[in-house]
Amino acid sequence: MNTAALSLIDRIDNALGTAGVIVAGIDADQLTRDSLCPGWDIGFELNHLVGGMRIFAAELTGTDPGGDHHDDWLGGDHRAAFAAAAELDRAAWARPGALDTTIRLGFGEVPGPMAAVIHLTEIVVHGIDLAVLTGQEHLIDEEQAEHLLTVMRSMDFDAFRRPGMFGPERPVPADAVAHRRLLGFLGREFD
Template identity: 65%
Template sequence: MRIFVGEHTDTDPGATHEDDWLGTDPQAACTLAADLNRAAWHRPNALDTTVRLRFGAVPGPMAALIHLTEVLVHGTDLALATAQTHFIDEEACRELLTIMQGMDFDSFRRPGMFASAVATSDDAPAHRRLMAFLGRDLAHF
């Protein structure tokens, strides 16, 4: 989140992707990142900007969708890995999946981003359908 804030606000995030962002107090580090993130997106005209990402510059609305994907998908990854599925926002997963299915998503299916979709049942919970669409194999969860 801190790197995204830096890219979104054209400021130095203070570290790189590979650095230890959590330090000795992971909860405080996450709280700070969330607070900075929320402030960045609540700035006037935040969606009217162009955001530089590792793969190129994108308009504010697309940056918001990419960032939502990062937060929601990695949060779901963590909830699944730690058997805390009660923290998963099924409605947000359903909405994001609907948005992604309505766009040309193939350009995002490349190494380091998303794999090919994995088969899942239509009656699976929204988070499982979203993760399968993004190429996550949830057979072990």
């Protein structure tokens, strides 16, 4: 596996670690608060993240994820559900040749490296959302946010600016911390 491949998989692993610390700090009574994703609450967003992790892991390993993306993946313990999904996800991406596969997503088949970037985006951005909404911004890895913002700015991102994905870019001061600039780039509305 080449260095770029290891770096991308390492980034997914690090993002899972950061998000895991954030999820561990979410209390059950916070799950019903509104999300930064319109029409969602924190519990739905966390469930979306866990479901996505399970589906990516299943796609990478050729197994059945055990449900659809928005089925109930959290059960009665959102922390344990995230931890179990993260373990499966890490193991799936760490498999030899993981980036050489084609991943079937809701909008079609995607080469492994692009699927990894999409997955990294899901983990980092939803992790940031959850941290902002639950008063845990101090746990955000600003390097992860800065790197992802750089990647997104380097691609033709307008194709992803549509309802249900990302909105139009919102103005954020240039000297704002990286995660705030990333949220603004993605069209998230926050204080």
